[in-house]
Amino acid sequence: MQYERLVQWARETWQARWGDQPYVTVWASTECSNMIAQSQVKTGRKLRGKLRYDGAEPLDCPYIVPISDYGSRGKKMVLTASAGAFAFKFSEDGGDAFEAIYASAYFSDDVQDLTAVALVPANKLEGWAAFEFACARAVRPRIRRRRDVYIIGGTDAFFDPTVDWDDIILADDIKARLLDDMEAFFTKGVGIYRQLKLPPFRKLLLAGVPGTGKTMLCAAMAKIAISKGRVVVYVSGADRDGASFEKIQRALQAVTAARYPVLLIVEELDAYLQGDDKARVLNVLDGIESPNNPKGALLLATTNYPEAIDERISKRPGRLDRIFVIPTIQDEAQAVEMLKHYMGEQWHEGHNVVVPDLIDQPGAFVREVALHARMLAAHEHKTEVTPELLTQSVESLLRQMRSERDFLTQRRPIGLINSNKKPNKTPFG
Numbered sequence: 001m002q003y004e005r006l007v008q009w010a011r012e013t014w015q016a017r018w019g020d021q022p023y024v025t026v027w028a029s030t031e032c033s034n035m036i037a038q039s040q041v042k043t044g045r046k047l048r049g050k051l052r053y054d055g056a057e058p059l060d061c062p063y064i065v066p067i068s069d070y071g072s073r074g075k076k077m078v079l080t081a082s083a084g085a086f087a088f089k090f091s092e093d094g095g096d097a098f099e100a101i102y103a104s105a106y107f108s109d110d111v112q113d114l115t116a117v118a119l120v121p122a123n124k125l126e127g128w129a130a131f132e133f134a135c136a137r138a139v140r141p142r143i144r145r146r147r148d149v150y151i152i153g154g155t156d157a158f159f160d161p162t163v164d165w166d167d168i169i170l171a172d173d174i175k176a177r178l179l180d181d182m183e184a185f186f187t188k189g190v191g192i193y194r195q196l197k198l199p200p201f202r203k204l205l206l207a208g209v210p211g212t213g214k215t216m217l218c219a220a221m222a223k224i225a226i227s228k229g230r231v232v233v234y235v236s237g238a239d240r241d242g243a244s245f246e247k248i249q250r251a252l253q254a255v256t257a258a259r260y261p262v263l264l265i266v267e268e269l270d271a272y273l274q275g276d277d278k279a280r281v282l283n284v285l286d287g288i289e290s291p292n293n294p295k296g297a298l299l300l301a302t303t304n305y306p307e308a309i310d311e312r313i314s315k316r317p318g319r320l321d322r323i324f325v326i327p328t329i330q331d332e333a334q335a336v337e338m339l340k341h342y343m344g345e346q347w348h349e350g351h352n353v354v355v356p357d358l359i360d361q362p363g364a365f366v367r368e369v370a371l372h373a374r375m376l377a378a379h380e381h382k383t384e385v386t387p388e389l390l391t392q393s394v395e396s397l398l399r400q401m402r403s404e405r406d407f408l409t410q411r412r413p414i415g416l417i418n419s420n421k422k423p424n425k426t427p428f429g
Helices: 002-018 035-040 125-139 172-195 214-227 245-257 276-286 332-346 349-358 363-379 387-410
Strands: 023-027 051-059 067-073 076-092 098-106 114-121 149-152 201-207 231-235 262-266 297-303 322-325
Touching: 002 023, 002 076, 002 098, 002 114, 023 125, 035 076, 035 125, 051 125, 076 125, 098 125, 114 125, 125 245, 149 245, 172 201, 172 214, 172 297, 172 322, 201 214, 214 231, 214 262, 214 297, 231 245, 245 262, 245 276, 332 349, 332 363, 349 363, 349 387, 363 387
Parallel strands: 149 231, 201 297, 201 322, 231 262, 262 297
Antiparallel strands: 023 114, 051 076, 067 076, 076 098, 098 114
């Protein structure tokens, strides 16, 4: 294990610098090596009582290649999470100086997941905790109430939700239950949680096949939350780090630090339930590491694959408070409403001919049908979408979906080998 090598190196370094002075070995915060923290927690800073931070000395560790990530901080690009080894120096007024030997490194080449250890004098743990807290405060986002959504990860810092609640075409009872649940939590539930001495953190999951409108629901609820003076934080996997628990951790820190009620959105929750990250997510859902924002925090998560959310999460009380199944189109009335929405000014009664084909399809199917029909009309230099063109669009999309399913179920490996040669049998094949 990487951390064992780090600990062994730290012990040898401690022995060389401090001899037999007693120490404790602890898991440390990776934010201590974050370049944002190292630039903002300056030498001479008072930490707690008479304790003063006296700076960091970089150390050579054979198991660490110093490397930094980078990202946007306001309008500038800055170095952020970093691997490295340091001797963090401290002193107390009228007391002796001391050090903490610290090392942070990545577990593997495949996952950008930092781990950190530190050797700290046995009687200086409170001082070290104060330093870690100062580093965390420097790194975590400054959450202020704004008219858009904070993004953790991704390529942008904010986005403006533009989906209105009335734009959501879904059974009225589902919409009402979902909205009522959010409003009841923020208006009444937060107080109940606090009376029971529990962190006011509620967790909702939207489950359904791709294209049923879960993302639109999240955007519409974000817009409502902002209109009511709440902060909205969105965890994005749209960057090179993908779905990492480190992003959820940063989001939870932002939620905890906020002075306002927070709506936290995590799409494709199942993507975060991989390997060691699953245990960490469970700790968050269990309440062990849940954010304790006195104003309340509501997690709104989505999944396209509810089967990936195993029983340890979905059937254990408290890990998920409510699961809302977002269905495909259930009846002709809903299909007509959705088709009218996507056809816009092109809509007329003749388009009802395709309505039976829309039952049991997700809303994204209807959107693509309408868009493709308009493209067909434009290609044929027509000013309106005829029922025939709309029917052609539906049939074309259904054929495409069938072809994709057939390919995925029947495809054979393709590579730089003789495709007619039978592969050798293996224990896994």
